[in-house]
Amino acid sequence: MCVEDRISSFPDPILCHILSFLPIKEAVRTSIISTKWRYLFASISTIKFDGYSMSGLTDRNIDSFKNFVDRLLKSPDQVNLDCFRLSHEICSWNDGDHDFDISGWICAALCRGVKEIDLQLGYLEDILPAVLFTCGSLVTLKLDAVGHKFKFPSDVCLGNLKTLHIRDSFFGDSIFRLISNCHVRRFGFY
Amino acid sequence: MGSTSTKIKLRTSDQKVFEVEKAVAVQSQTIKYIYENGCPDSVIHVHSVSGDILSKILDYCKKHVNSAAGKEDISPEELYEWDANFVKVDQNTLFDLILAANCLKIESLLDLTCQTVANMIKGKRPEEIRTTFNIKNDYTIEAEEAVRRENKWAFDMLGGVGTMVIEELADDTMSKCVTNTKSRVCVIAANQIVMMRSISKLANKKSIDVYKQPQNPTTPRIKESVKQRNVGTGFIELFFHFKCKM
Numbered sequence: 415m416c417v418e419d420r421i422s423s424f425p426d427p428i429l430c431h432i433l434s435f436l437p438i439k440e441a442v443r444t445s446i447i448s449t450k451w452r453y454l455f456a457s458i459s460t461i462k463f464d465g466y467s468m469s470g471l472t473d474r475n476i477d478s479f480k481n482f483v484d485r486l487l488k489s490p491d492q493v494n495l496d497c498f499r500l501s502h503e504i505c506s507w508n509d510g511d512h513d514f515d516i517s518g519w520i521c522a523a524l525c526r527g528v529k530e531i532d533l534q535l536g537y538l539e540d541i542l543p544a545v546l547f548t549c550g551s552l553v554t555l556k557l558d559a560v561g562h563k564f565k566f567p568s569d570v571c572l573g574n575l576k577t578l579h580i581r582d583s584f585f586g587d588s589i590f591r592l593i594s595n596c597h598v599r600r601f602g603f604y
Numbered sequence: 605m606g607s608t609s610t611k612i613k614l615r616t617s618d619q620k621v622f623e624v625e626k627a628v629a630v631q632s633q634t635i636k637y638i639y640e641n642g643c644p645d646s647v648i649h650v651h652s653v654s655g656d657i658l659s660k661i662l663d664y665c666k667k668h669v670n671s672a673a674g675k676e677d678i679s680p681e682e683l684y685e686w687d688a689n690f691v692k693v694d695q696n697t698l699f700d701l702i703l704a705a706n707c708l709k710i711e712s713l714l715d716l717t718c719q720t721v722a723n724m725i726k727g728k729r730p731e732e733i734r735t736t737f738n739i740k741n742d743y744t745i746e747a748e749e750a751v752r753r754e755n756k757w758a759f760d761m762l763g764g765v766g767t768m769v770i771e772e773l774a775d776d777t778m779s780k781c782v783t784n785t786k787s788r789v790c791v792i793a794a795n796q797i798v799m800m801r802s803i804s805k806l807a808n809k810k811s812i813d814v815y816k817q818p819q820n821p822t823t824p825r826i827k828e829s830v831k832q833r834n835v836g837t838g839f840i841e842l843f844f845h846f847k848c849k850m
Contacts, residue, residue, distance in 0.1 A: 417738065421737045432725070433722070437726075
């Protein structure tokens, strides 16, 4: 152990980089460590909402979670996002009572120049915004749309896309639009 | 000439000079930039890095360059092991490595060292984190409460509202309670323990955690605030929430 507190004097970008390696719930909890750490989590470049971070959500705190995501993604002066990942647990809260704006969150992530999007949602039909398929910053796209018909729009153009993973989907001929319009190097179909 | 092993000279903050193969040195984007945009024969100053730290960093760079170029017969797993051992150092050295990797722009080393620090934070309560890094808690009580409120979802440990049924109830009333509740936590009063088994079965179906009321309600790790609500004839539900004091 250091005799003094060296870590709190690291430049903010380094601390944010460290927090990016933590599950998001733990990253947010670091806000309580000291006043220096209060808002660091808001600048992390990797946002992953998976089963672990969603466990412990209840009716009582779900609004707090929703507000958190809105603030995190839609704040205007934020850094570029590296990775945005949603898994299916989030869908169980996406009912009439709670009004999660998943489509809006994806748009917000795209506005922040996100490089990797990984959506493991049970259904994708109404959720994928059209701008997802014309996003110039996207390098990796992973979609898990279990058993649903899935169509790429005709004007799909993902100039920087290098890796595409698709799982459990039926996408028909529309996949060829994607392949012809983009320079994908790595495909994964599961 | 065109020697295949061009050397670059580096001088550290404590005036030590290292002569390194170019391929190794340019793992650092900073050194690469200086080399390509300056006079190739001159010595490059790495002002903010000491000799000891640069020596370690150069070991890292050499290992990774050799492994990538196939000069060294090392599997990805072995390299991963090597990296894991590389960061088994005291905290001061680890922090020096982070700052140097940042300054020299060596992305993989920065990721490795930051991940190591993240692992030291993961799973710890705030008090433990503060002890690990010798951080002083400078929050006032009010400010700390405000922070917990701001991101309630991340701080709630036991998931919020608990329903405790305290009256003498018929089985079916209690079952109705459990069936209709939106809570994730159910606490059975000490004098209702006989009901516990039938409630547990029902509760498990709804993924509700069932707890026994602590004998001593002032257990230090549990802070409870109690709000009484009369929900119908014959019984009172007490709503309260558990907060694990972190």
